[in-house]
Amino acid sequence: MSNWYRHMLQSPETASRIPVWMMRQAGRYLPEYRAIRQQHDFLDMVYTPAIAAEVTCQPIERYGFDAAILFSDILVTAQALGMALRFSDGVGPQFDIPIRTGDDVARLQVVSGWLDPIYETVERVISRVSPQTAVIGFAGAPFTVASYMIEGRSSAQLPHTKRLMMTDTRLFETLLDHITDVTIAYLVGQCRAGVQALQLFDTWIGTLDWPSCERFSAHYIARIVRALREQGCDQPITVFGKQTSVFYPLYEAAGVDVISVDWNGDLGRMDAVLRRGMGLQGNLDPHYLYGSKSQIQARVQAICESVPSHRPFIFNLGHGLMPDIPTDAVQWVVDAVRAYQRPVVTV
Ligand code: CP3
Numbered sequence: 001m002s003n004w005y006r007h008m009l010q011s012p013e014t015a016s017r018i019p020v021w022m023m024r025q026a027g028r029y030l031p032e033y034r035a036i037r038q039q040h041d042f043l044d045m046v047y048t049p050a051i052a053a054e055v056t057c058q059p060i061e062r063y064g065f066d067a068a069i070l071f072s073d074i075l076v077t078a079q080a081l082g083m084a085l086r087f088s089d090g091v092g093p094q095f096d097i098p099i100r101t102g103d104d105v106a107r108l109q110v111v112s113g114w115l116d117p118i119y120e121t122v123e124r125v126i127s128r129v130s131p132q133t134a135v136i137g138f139a140g141a142p143f144t145v146a147s148y149m150i151e152g153r154s155s156a157q158l159p160h161t162k163r164l165m166m167t168d169t170r171l172f173e174t175l176l177d178h179i180t181d182v183t184i185a186y187l188v189g190q191c192r193a194g195v196q197a198l199q200l201f202d203t204w205i206g207t208l209d210w211p212s213c214e215r216f217s218a219h220y221i222a223r224i225v226r227a228l229r230e231q232g233c234d235q236p237i238t239v240f241g242k243q244t245s246v247f248y249p250l251y252e253a254a255g256v257d258v259i260s261v262d263w264n265g266d267l268g269r270m271d272a273v274l275r276r277g278m279g280l281q282g283n284l285d286p287h288y289l290y291g292s293k294s295q296i297q298a299r300v301q302a303i304c305e306s307v308p309s310h311r312p313f314i315f316n317l318g319h320g321l322m323p324d325i326p327t328d329a330v331q332w333v334v335d336a337v338r339a340y341q342r343p344v345v346t347v
Contacts, residue, residue: 003133003134004019004132005019005067005197005314006134006196007019008279008312008313009197009312009314012279012310012312013309013310013345014345015309015342015344016341016344017340018313018314018315018340018342019067019134019314020065020066020314020315020316020333020337020338021065021066021067021068021314022059022065022316022317022321022330022333023069023316023320023321024320024321025059025063025321025330026055026056026071027320027321027323029321029323029324029325029327030058030062031327032062036051036054042073042087043085043086045071046118047117047118049117049118049120052071052121053071053121053124056071057125057128057129060129060133062327064334065133065334066132066133066314067135067136067314068125068129068136069138069199070121070122070125070135070137070138070190070195071121072118073093074138074139074140074145074201074203075140075148076114076115076118077139077179078095078145078148078149078179079114080110080114080115080186081108081109081110081111081178081182082107082108082110082111083095083097083099083108091153092154093148093154094152094153095148095152097152098149098151099149099150099175100150100160100164102171105171105174108175108178115186115189118186118189119189119190122135122137122190122194123193123194126194126195134197135194135197136196136199137187137190137193137195137197137198138199138201139183139187139190139198139200139201140183140200140201140202140203141200141202141217141221141239141241142180142217142220142224143176143202143204143205143208143216144201144202144204144205145179145183146161146172146176146179147161147204147207149175150175157207158204161207162207165216172216173216176216180220180223180224184223184224184228184231187228187233188227188228188233191233195235196235197235197237198228198236199237199238200221200224200239200240200256201240201241202217202221202239203242204242205217205241205242205243205244205247206241206242210247210250213247213250214250217241217247217250218247218253218254219254221239221251222253222255224237225237226255236258237258238259238260238314239251239254239259240260241260241262242318242319243262243264244260245261245262245270246264246265248261248265248270248274249273252274252275252278257312258278258314259274259278259279260280260282260283260314260316262282262283262318262319263282263283263285263286263318264318265282265283265318267282267303267307268306268307271307271308276310276311277312278311279312279313279314280311280312280313281313281314281315281316282316282317282318283303283316283317284299284300284303284315284317284333285317286319286322289321289329290325290326290329291329293329296329296333296336297336300315300337301340304342305340309342309344309345315337
């Protein structure tokens, strides 16, 4: 049996089955995750390789997803730059001392060895899952990580971030440069530890206009892609953001291999304009998982049919699973993707 994730990216026209995994597949909707989480702080779980590897594998063991995404968080790179992070229930991530001034940026300094436990998690996951399962490493993209460092917590409109971007663009770009450098080192470390694919999360690009997305998001993603290639990492790179359905031409130009699409986009329309060979991933609205089995089946099938067989396509959600998603519904999605027979292209 082949590794469908890799098969799809290498020769999509002969992949009769669409690989499937889900953003936030390791998380609170799973009772086995909550059982471990009850006993540990979230960040302790992230930095304890035995626990992080166990949690990474939980959804693989339950559902047989085609890819295991490393259990970690996008904000570990901010910690690796010396920022103090905590997670509190109901609030999410918090930096009590956010970045607001030049002095704040000047204080950032790489904490040597900080990310080493995460490389060990990667090694443990690889030795545990079967070769049929692709192991995906990830990092937050610089813009989205910077937005948390500046806001200090989750925010819908990113007011401080956008103000700094306008009033001191050079300082904002210096911050993005620091994050970019640590992100490149982190992703190279994950590749050396053995991940077979990478995903960059630039979740909050929907707050940007087109020129800002090009300058503050896509430009840094292009730099990361180039640096990884220069350092011999040839793993396929996916970019996700809420509004890649709008900004995808910028990411196509940035040199990524796969664009992970939020639920606003129509994959068929995107297919019509993307270059041959560019992969798509997505884009089921996770709220369908509150619906009936037949609603789920119909939408999954429509999404699968919207991408022609010559284009690499990985089934996923348009954003992460919510903590109250029923576990059965996840199985129905997986079953519906598996039931879909992709027409094989004969040349
Ligand atoms: O299963 C997976 O997808 C792998 C692990 C993963 C997590 N976070 C675990 C997590 C991944 C890939 C992420 C990425 C991440 N983290 C993003 C980008 C993707 C996205 O969802 O947009 C962002 C923006 C974050 C930052 C973050 N981490 C927030 C805003 C929160 C709070 C919201 C929440 O769900 O509690 C987290 C916490 C977090 N990251 C949890 C998990 C499993 C929940 C922690 C808990 O158990 O309390």
